[in-house]
Amino acid sequence: MRLVWFRNDLRCHGHTPLTQALAGGDPVIALYLLCPRQWDDHDVAPLRRWYVLESLLELGDTLAAKGIDLHVLDAGDFDGAVDTLADFVAEQGVREIFCNREYPLNELNRDRAVARRLEQYGVRLHGFDDGVLVPPRTLSTGKGTPYTVFTAYKKRWDQWMDDADPGALPAPAWPASSGASKKGRFYGRDRVEALRDGLDLPDTLTAPWQPGETAAYRQLYDFVEHQLGDYKRYRDFPAEPGTSGLSTALSAGTLAPLDAYLAARRALADSGAREGAATWIGELAWRDFYRQIMHRFPQLATGAPFRPETRLLQWHDNDAHFQAWCEGRTGYPLVDAAMRQLVRTGWMHNRLRMLTAMFLSKHLFIDWHRGERFFMQHLIDGDFASNNGGWQWSASTGTDVAPYFRVFSPIRQSHRFDPQGRFIARYVPELAELDDESIHEPWKQPLLCPDYPAPIVAHKGVKEFVQQAFRQAGDAWRQQENGQ
Template identity: 85%
Template sequence: MRLVWFRNDLRCHGHTPLTQALAGGEPVLAVHVLCPDQWDAHDVAPLRRWYVLESLIELGEALAAKGVDLHVLDGGDFDGAVDALADFVAEHGVTGIFCNREYPLNELNRDRALARRLEGRGVRLHGFDDGVLVPPRALSTGKDTPYTVFTAYKKRWDAWMDEVDPGAVPAPAWPGGEGRFHGRDRVEALRDGLGLDAALTRPWRPGESAAYKQLYDFVEHHLGDYKAYRDFPSEPATSTLSTALSAGTLAPLDAYLAARRAMGDAAAREGAATWIGELAWRDFYRQIMHRFPSLAKGKPFRPETRLLAWNDNDEHFQAWCEGRTGYPLVDAAMRQLVTTGWMHNRLRMLTAMFLTKHLFIDWRKGERFFMRHLIDGDFASNNGGWQWSASTGTDAAPYFRVFSPLRQSHRFDPHGRFIARYVPELAELDDKTIHEPGKQPLLCPDYPAPIVAHQGVKQRVEQAFRQARDAWRQQQEGGQ
């Protein structure tokens, strides 16, 4: 008996472990282990949990229709998942487990613990890499070290992807007949226990079928304009497929191949190339996370930045969380996050840089807040983006780079349409005043004044980073 272990890959198409398991001529079962306690420990947003559980229900139905049983087990946390899987393997006479690799440290430790538990029974874990386009250890520099600069990594990544066979993952050889979905009631109970408002879930379409429909719609109608309009939050120019990719309802290879095919159209070429670059960033952050496991322990990539003296201003942090900073585009973005569970990527950079540069609050507080709200919350991408913005990470924005909220607002929301949508108390202001309501306080008495001035931020940040760097050097010299 072969067992396919579904994790963050809740789909049937483009799933190598499933295809390989079904190709062996042995009976095949599928399993998913619920770990709500691990979700709590990892700050997984309720909306993301809902998306995963709904997608799991669709997966169970799809597998059953193809003749494969899906069993849902209760694990609690990763330690419990190892126990539940070991018991399941013994009970069903499983000879091999087929799964896609996961790269964060806790997930790696879970898989290693299971492999050790099953080693004496002769049961092997067969790992695959469908969650990425290029496996994290596939590319190294000439010195056999990980790439820590994206531009150099992207050149090697492009060369690797040029050799990809479009037919690399054949369709599964389904057994036919009628399978069963064991444990659906557990999934539904966990979903219903979230108690989410329908207004929050209504805009989202979980599951594999919706993900592929969304991909094809984006490629056909929006990919050509992606480069020109992707930075404008009021425009429907982004794919929002990060949710499907993070839960695995869409195979990254299918996303890449759809964009690569579109490059044959001259009108779509630039947009497709830019969007493919975002898929490369996704792989880049995964290889960084995998090869530098200290990141999973809350450490900054740049060791000297451990000595930064972050502000501990809870009033400022709460104002940022609630969209009350007095900077309209920052506030609109934060309100979008809290009310929809998603935020435009340009605004993720802006709000992260505002927290870490203007307010000089520890990036880890913002990273955690994002994870607790984002439907596409993904540790590698979220951590990479936050450390880039905070100038503590690999390939980070230089510490002297500070986004001006006002300039970003004028440039990327020139008519204030996005601001008006999420900060309704400013909706009646004209195109100029909506960016700087503080200049006309009588027109918007319910909107706060800026909690910190933009002037002088760059100088304060430069001084703080220089002090941390100098203190680090002194520590290193003293330890020699």
């Protein structure tokens, strides 16, 4: 008996473990382990849980229609997953397990514990890397060290992808396609539905989203056909439908990264879409980059900053400022619109993720860990590697060369990327009646917007303050290292 263990790869297309398991000719069953306590520990947003559970329901129906049984068991957390999987393997007579690798530290520790336990039973564990385009330990510098600067990594990443010249993964050889008439069973559907219904999310939050593999691939094809060519031109403007919106599908695995890459690569042959396609492929490279950083520097999963000297930064402990940031009441319209978008929809435009993260960690000088957690608690596409990488980039504790000089002006960003204030008006309606100029700096017209707060901090002087704070942390770190 062969077992396909599904994790963050809730699809059948572009799924090497499933394809390889079915290629052997032996009976195949599938398994998914629910770990709700682990979701709690990892601050997984309720909306993301809903998306995963709904996608799991579709996966179970798809597998059943193809003659494959899916078993869904409640393991509680990753520690419980080891015992639950071992018991299931013994009960079902499984001799081989096929799954995609996962790279965060807790997931690695779980899989190592599983491998040790399965070895006692003589069960082989086959791991694959469908969750990325280039596996995390594939690329190294000439000195054999991990890449820590994206531009250098991207250059090597492009070379590797060109040399590999990947083609589409073969489709699974379903048992039903060879004449079998047996329909598969979906064991544990009730567990999935109960967990989903227990979330009790309002329809206004879930209605805009379409979970599952079918919707993800339809969204990919629609993006490539209608928006990819203009991606570079419009991707930074939150009022425009300029992004792919596929981050959720990629993070939950309802869409294979390879299929996204191949669709964009085909568009490179179209002169009208070439620039947009190349830019979007760059975003897929960023996704791989943050995964290899996370995997090769596992201390990041314990809350450590990438730049060790930044542990000594003296963050401000201002709960009132943090709450104003969470609620979109900072007095800076684009920052507030972005935070309200996050809370209202479970998603935030990427340009605005950088802006709001930099505002919290630079203007308010509040510990970036607090913002990182808040994002995970709300984002439908919450992904540890990308979220942590983005926050550390914005806070200048991550993979940068001269990081603390980077301080976005919320006013300049507002004028540049929402020039008519259309995005601001959508999420900060108390400013909707202001003209295109005043909507970016409403404090200049306080009588016209009495319900909107004044800026809680000034932009002037932030850069100089941050520079000084980083210099002091660096000096203190060097003194510690020198034993002074």
